[in-house]
Amino acid sequence: MTWEEILERDDIVGGDIESQEDGIIFRGPIESIKIKDGIVIIKSKWLARLDPRESDGWKKSDTTELSVSANSKPEKIPGNRIYFQFPPPGQCIIFPKGDSKLDPKLVKDLTPEQY
Numbered sequence: 504m505t506w507e508e509i510l511e512r513d514d515i516v517g518g519d520i521e522s523q524e525d526g527i528i529f530r531g532p533i534e535s536i537k538i539k540d541g542i543v544i545i546k547s548k549w550l551a552r553l554d555p556r557e558s559d560g561w562k563k564s565d566t567t568e569l570s571v572s573a574n575s576k577p578e579k580i581p582g583n584r585i586y587f588q589f590p591p592p593g594q595c596i597i598f599p600k601g602d603s604k605l606d607p608k609l610v611k612d613l614t615p616e617q618y
Contacts, residue, residue, distance in 0.1 A: 504577050506538055509585060514599035520545050522569050524593035528553040529564060530605045533597070538573050545569045545597075549617050551610040561605070563612040571595070
């Protein structure tokens with residue numbers, strides 16, 4: 504699977520992205536995805552951050568964008584989901600529309616106007 508094939512899918516925007524790096528998880532709804540200068544840029548209306556070492560649950564992240572090298576090879580996994588890894592070691596799953604979503608009501612500092 505290539506990033507160009509992913510960009511052609513109509514079930515990605517409106518789905519969710521989940522990124523894990525160094526034990527910290529970021530999750531949020533996909534607003535857009537594009538490739539620019541060899542970088543895949545996934546924008547979200549909002550991203551939540553969860554650090555399992557802390558006990559305060561999902562918190563609104565300061566960032567709304569995830570960027571990875573287009574050299575990161577995406578692969579299709581069960582449920583029509585997309586999985587890819589990126590350095591240092593990190594990993595992402597893209598959940599298509601109608602699949603798993605993080606409930607925005609569970610995210611601290613995220614207001615209903617931001618959903």
